[in-house]
Amino acid sequence: MPQLTFLPFAQARRQAAATVVVDSILPRATLTLAHWRQAPTPELYRDDTSAGSALRALLQQPPELQGAQFVTANHFDVDGFVGVWALLNPGLAKQHETLLRMVATLGDFRELDWQHPLADTALKLVCWLNAKEKELFYPPFGAPELRRREDEASAEKFAWFLPAFAEVMQNPNLGRGAWVPEYERVRQATEVMQSSATQLHRYPELGLVVVHTPEPLPYYALFGPTAGYDMVLSCYNEQRYELEYKYTTWVDLESRPTLPRLPLQALAERLNELETTRRLWTCDAVTDTGPQMRLSGRGLSKVQRYADPDQRPIYASSIPAAELETEVVRFFKTQYVGVEPRRYWSWDETRATGVAAQP
Known part of the structure; x- marks a missing residue:
């Protein structure tokens, strides 16, 4: 060579x-x-x-x-x-x-x-x-x-x-x-993730992991046990939440099939119907490297969204954690009906799946 x-x-x-x-x-x-x-x-x-x-x-x-x-x-x-x-x-x-x-x-x-x-x-x-x-x-x-x-x-x-x-x-x-x-x-955050203070609820048919842990953590600890999954709903104390599509669905993953990303606007609208604080649920486009859905405050820059969750503000919701998890799981179970995981989704196919999934 x-x-x-x-x-x-x-x-x-x-x-x-x-x-x-x-x-x-x-x-x-x-x-x-x-x-x-x-x-x-x-x-x-x-x-x-x-x-x-x-x-x-x-x-x-x-x-x-x-x-x-x-x-x-x-x-x-x-x-x-x-x-x-x-x-x-x-x-x-x-x-x-x-x-x-x-x-x-x-x-x-x-x-x-x-x-x-x-x-x-x-x-x-x-x-x-x-x-x-x-x-x-x-x-x-x-x-x-x-x-x-x-x-x-x-x-x-x-x-x-x-x-x-x-x-x-x-x-x-x-x-x-x-x-x-x-x-x-x-390393300290990883100890929290591996302790009894943290609970993981896995939904393999959706590629979703729900993490219940006391405080926001660095990604290298938070995402460590989510290998093989493509979405993470993080639930922290005081009813603070973030939902994120991982980068694994922005790329052509070779090792396993994935489900295509779905637009999150409809889910955000549903949560806004339930939300009684003055904040609104907002979300990023499916083509973002790591689309998030979260309660809005001052808009986050790309640098802030790429940074660790413990380095940005995450706001308290009026929705209890169990109810939020139920709503998120119901949304994806409904939207992914008839959609099978596979490799090499194009962006056109991803967008078309999102359009077809809308109510």
Whole structure:
């Protein structure tokens, strides 16, 4: 395999025929390795994460990879970074494939199997990536606030992280000063999730998990036990709630079939009929990376919605938790009648299912 060079996305547009694109779409790229919905990733390399696709390609060495000179991505996140780094460091990537897959899954889907012996290391690496990104640059989805384009601004992140990652991956203690705060917060929250203070109600036919836990928690703890499910209804003390479609239904998930996302407006309207506070239930569009339904206050920015639930306001409802859970479960059971889980929903098919499901 030839030694690839990272090329910022703006420059890669002019070198597409010689460029592998990761976790993004670049017209006329020699090879696409992305889990984005309807991305032209070859079937042999499809994976739940884009990093997983890159690792599959490394193992199989397709002709397109042999003839490539560059690798690029149009944004910086954990999954895309791991995929780019793996293609630039194939020997180390193959050696640490399992760990890298866990890092990418935690970064994108916020899921972590605490029984796995590498789970603790994966969390440390993701926390290090998160901390250094915020310290040195800007938070995820923060480029527009700096009046910059993500595909241009993110090149600076790649330039810093690509040469720094290998050393920390092999010895996470070298980055301890950065990863400790978030790591300890997640570990403490994970203890709450695993304690008797938390109850999980699973509805596998809907892909829904209802989490009853005292206080809002970091996603890496909250979503850890929701692997295999695509919606989470979080119910906190004082009747505070959030319903969220996970990122698993924004991408083309390879490992299992899923149900398509449904528009949540009708459910929000039903809850507004029951709500007696002055706040209104609002929801995001199905094409958002992680659509939420929640009681409105001051509108949340994309940065705030991507941040952990314990870092944003969540307002008290007049609806008791048991009643809310009943309404949410009833809505999805009704709306998903006749809809079967499968792989590779297009956005047109998703929208059509939502239209057909409306009363």
